[in-house]
Amino acid sequence: MKPLVLVIEDDPQIRRFLRATLAAEDYQFYEAVTAAEGIAQAAARQPDLVLLDLGLPDRDGLEVIREIRLWSQMPIVVLSARGQEKDKIAALDLGADDYVAKPFAVGELLARIRAALRRAAPLAQDGIDNVIRFGDVQADFEKRLITVGGHEVHLTPNEYKLLQVLIKYAGRVVTQRQLLNEVWGPQHTEQSQYLRVYVAQLRRKLERDPARPRYLQTEPGVGYRLHVER
Amino acid sequence: MASPIEPLPADEAAVEHAEAKAEENAAPASWREYALAIAIVGAATLISLFLRPYLAATNLAMVYLLGVVAVATRCSRRASVTASLLSVAAFDFFCVPPYLTLQVSEYEYLITFAGMLAVALVISEQTTRIRAQAARAVDRESQTKALYRLSRRLSAQTRVFDSALAAAEVAEEVFGCPVTIFLPVEGRISFRKRTSGQLLISTAEEEIAQQVFDHGRKAGKGMERFTDAAATYMPLKGASRMVGVMAILPGAKGEMLRASQQHLLDLFAYQTALAIERTLSQNAADNARMQMETEEMRSSLLSAVSHDLRTPLASITGAASTLRAQGDKLAPGVRDELLESISEEAMRLSRLVGNLLDMTRLESGMELRRDLYPLEEIVGAALQRLEPQLTGREVAVALPEELPLVNVDDVLLGQVLVNLIENATKYSPPGSALEIAAEAAPGAVVLEVRDRGPGFAEGEEKRLFEKFYRGKSEGVRGAGLGLAICRAIVVAHRGSIEALPRAGGGAIFRIRLPLDARP
Numbered sequence: 007m008k009p010l011v012l013v014i015e016d017d018p019q020i021r022r023f024l025r026a027t028l029a030a031e032d033y034q035f036y037e038a039v040t041a042a043e044g045i046a047q048a049a050a051r052q053p054d055l056v057l058l059d060l061g062l063p064d065r066d067g068l069e070v071i072r073e074i075r076l077w078s079q080m081p082i083v084v085l086s087a088r089g090q091e092k093d094k095i096a097a098l099d100l101g102a103d104d105y106v107a108k109p110f111a112v113g114e115l116l117a118r119i120r121a122a123l124r125r126a127a128p129l130a131q132d133g134i135d136n137v138i139r140f141g142d143v144q145a146d147f148e149k150r151l152i153t154v155g156g157h158e159v160h161l162t163p164n165e166y167k168l169l170q171v172l173i174k175y176a177g178r179v180v181t182q183r184q185l186l187n188e189v190w191g192p193q194h195t196e197q198s199q200y201l202r203v204y205v206a207q208l209r210r211k212l213e214r215d216p217a218r219p220r221y222l223q224t225e226p227g228v229g230y231r232l233h234v235e236r
Numbered sequence: 237m238a239s240p241i242e243p244l245p246a247d248e249a250a251v252e253h254a255e256a257k258a259e260e261n262a263a264p265a266s267w268r269e270y271a272l273a274i275a276i277v278g279a280a281t282l283i284s285l286f287l288r289p290y291l292a293a294t295n296l297a298m299v300y301l302l303g304v305v306a307v308a309t310r311c312s313r314r315a316s317v318t319a320s321l322l323s324v325a326a327f328d329f330f331c332v333p334p335y336l337t338l339q340v341s342e343y344e345y346l347i348t349f350a351g352m353l354a355v356a357l358v359i360s361e362q363t364t365r366i367r368a369q370a371a372r373a374v375d376r377e378s379q380t381k382a383l384y385r386l387s388r389r390l391s392a393q394t395r396v397f398d399s400a401l402a403a404a405e406v407a408e409e410v411f412g413c414p415v416t417i418f419l420p421v422e423g424r425i426s427f428r429k430r431t432s433g434q435l436l437i438s439t440a441e442e443e444i445a446q447q448v449f450d451h452g453r454k455a456g457k458g459m460e461r462f463t464d465a466a467a468t469y470m471p472l473k474g475a476s477r478m479v480g481v482m483a484i485l486p487g488a489k490g491e492m493l494r495a496s497q498q499h500l501l502d503l504f505a506y507q508t509a510l511a512i513e514r515t516l517s518q519n520a521a522d523n524a525r526m527q528m529e530t531e532e533m534r535s536s537l538l539s540a541v542s543h544d545l546r547t548p549l550a551s552i553t554g555a556a557s558t559l560r561a562q563g564d565k566l567a568p569g570v571r572d573e574l575l576e577s578i579s580e581e582a583m584r585l586s587r588l589v590g591n592l593l594d595m596t597r598l599e600s601g602m603e604l605r606r607d608l609y610p611l612e613e614i615v616g617a618a619l620q621r622l623e624p625q626l627t628g629r630e631v632a633v634a635l636p637e638e639l640p641l642v643n644v645d646d647v648l649l650g651q652v653l654v655n656l657i658e659n660a661t662k663y664s665p666p667g668s669a670l671e672i673a674a675e676a677a678p679g680a681v682v683l684e685v686r687d688r689g690p691g692f693a694e695g696e697e698k699r700l701f702e703k704f705y706r707g708k709s710e711g712v713r714g715a716g717l718g719l720a721i722c723r724a725i726v727v728a729h730r731g732s733i734e735a736l737p738r739a740g741g742g743a744i745f746r747i748r749l750p751l752d753a754r755p
Binding site for chain 2 (some may be wrong): 199224226
């Protein structure tokens with residue numbers, strides 16, 4: 007069955023180009039021009055994914071996320087302008103799954119959409135998967151064994167936990183606050199320096215060149231993304 | 237009969253204490269001085285009575301003269317004259333036979349009396365005059381000191397309000413009473429624009445302050461006009477205009493300024509007014525210059541931007557309309573080329589707009605969101621963002637593991653790196669290697685981006701970072717904003733950036749980021 011995508015975007019040119027792209031990729035496509043219409047459509051059509059522009063004419067796009075999250079966990083990918091890190095973080099913390107900065111290339115957008123749809127697929131497959139592979143890294147959570155190119159690497163308990171969380175959200179950007187909360191607990195959400203130091207250590211252990219990471223990518227001002235080539 | 241109730245003047249401390257008290261209660265002038273005069277004359281009498289059997293009467297006059305000197309060095313002229321007269325009388329009464337009468341047995345004593353009186357009066361007069369001179373000298377010295385302090389404080393100020401604040405503070409210290417300076421807002425004295433936090437004067441007096449401002453004459457407490465006001469209002473009159481009003485409130489005990497202080501206050505007001513006036517005209521000049529620069533900036537920005545915006549737009553429009561009108565007649569290769577140019581020009585436009593927005597944000601005093609970051613992470617994110625431009629190029633990254641964390645705004649420093657690396661790819665031959673290296677220096681981290689391009693012409697090092705300056709390299713297009721943005725960001729981090737020629741050809745861009753700058 008074709009996945010159903012709801013696009014909430016007020017600019018007609020961008021809608022037009024999204025329509026063409028999504029049709030070419032075999033997605034079903036619905037459009038909404040305002041926040042109110044978008045929320046109504048989301049409720050009526052129950053789409054598989056929402057593409058949401060943050061600058062809507064009637065209401066702030068952030069409110070759309072808040073409202074949809076009251077009753078649905080459907081994936082939401084936000085379209086935002088570069089340099090609006092605050093908005094991106096706010097959108098992610100409200101429950102958006104990912105964002106794409108305008109102007110974006112089609113390839114990037116489609117990758118984000120695919121990643122978001124994949125995550126939304128029945129949890130039974132993802133959640134209990136005990137062996138995860140990306141590149142030359144293999145993580146076996148049952149045996150607590152991490153190998154890079156077949157060689158075992160030793161992770162400290164915090165590094166291990168951090169990797170687990172990143173794998174849980176693989177392909178998706180995770181805010182610093184979210185990571186700190188899930189790895190260290192809710193009382194440590196402001197201590198982002200620790201997080202950065204741990205990410206740096208993890209990179210040294212997993213990446214061939216930690217200054218040009220293939221997997222543990224930084225989203226400046228927002229958080230991190232575990233890039234998984236499939 | 238003068239009896240020595242008061243302590244003898246030998247007790248200096250006691251006298252000074254008494255004097256200080258006399259100063260404090262300036263109004264009920266000097267009954268203490270008269271008492272002291274009487275006491276000293278009494279003491280002289282006691283000494284004379286004691287010496288009388290051994291000395292001639294005329295010599296006893298000397299004891300009294302000493303007493304007069306003692307009084308004159310400490311008391312007012314009137315008290316000394318009183319002491320002189322009393323001394324002659326006491327001398328006659330106790331030391332000249334017949335004793336205990338004012339009668340005189342031998343008339344030659346009249347000459348003694350006359351001489352004694354004359355000497356005593358001259359001593360009183362001279363001593364008090366010398367004392368007054370000394371006091372004036374001390375006064376003048378403290379005035380000079382106070383004015384010097386004022387001018388030093390004022391010269392350090394660059395803003396009108398700070399000048400007023402400094403002047404009010406120094407005035408409060410010097411005069412020992414609350415001082416507030418009111419500054420005009422569009423020609424009206426405003427009690428809201430004042431130097432002291434709490435308003436000790438009722439707003440009803442705003443009108444008095446306004447009149448003082450309008451007419452440039454003192455008024456208020458102790459002055460001819462508005463005598464019953466709570467404060468004294470001094471106009472702050474500079475060389476050419478009124479700049480404010482200074483209000484002096486009575487001190488803690490309600491006392492007002494002495495005449496000599498009044499004079500000092502005039503000088504204070506004048507100096508303050510001149511300083512404020514100077515600051516005002518300095519500010520006006522600065523504003524005018526800034527406006528001119530802004531204007532110049534705006535026009536050069538407009539011409540540069542309009543050109544840089546129009547060129548890619550023209551390519552996009554041209555390519556798109558060609559494709560639409562003649563799409564099917566074009567060879568597939570040509571179609572691809574046109575599509576490619578649309579996409580490239582659009583990206584260029586996007587970068588330009590991004591740079592313009594960054595520059596605008598930086599210039600309007602954007603706030604840095606600093607935190608401690610491993611440099612590696614920022615370099616990594618920049619390389620990740622530039623991945624499409626870097627394909628087919630070797631980028632050697634050399635970051636020592638023990639490099640300290642840097643306290644930066646990660647997004648902005650990332651932008652610096654993106655601009656530098658992008659520049660390097662634009663100005664160096666395709667496929668040539670780039671290097672990014674960092675090392676710890678005392679108190680700083682030094683980061684370098686190196687390329688093997690043509691470098692830059694000598695003397696260009698500084699100009700490279702100017703807005704809208706473009707390198708002389710041919711075939712490279714850009715608005716000349718990238719490096720200007722880099723400099724603005726690095727400077728906002730209190731760091732420095734410079735361009736250096738590279739041995740063996742190419743350019744090095746070196747950034748120094750200080751480590752000690754706390755958020």
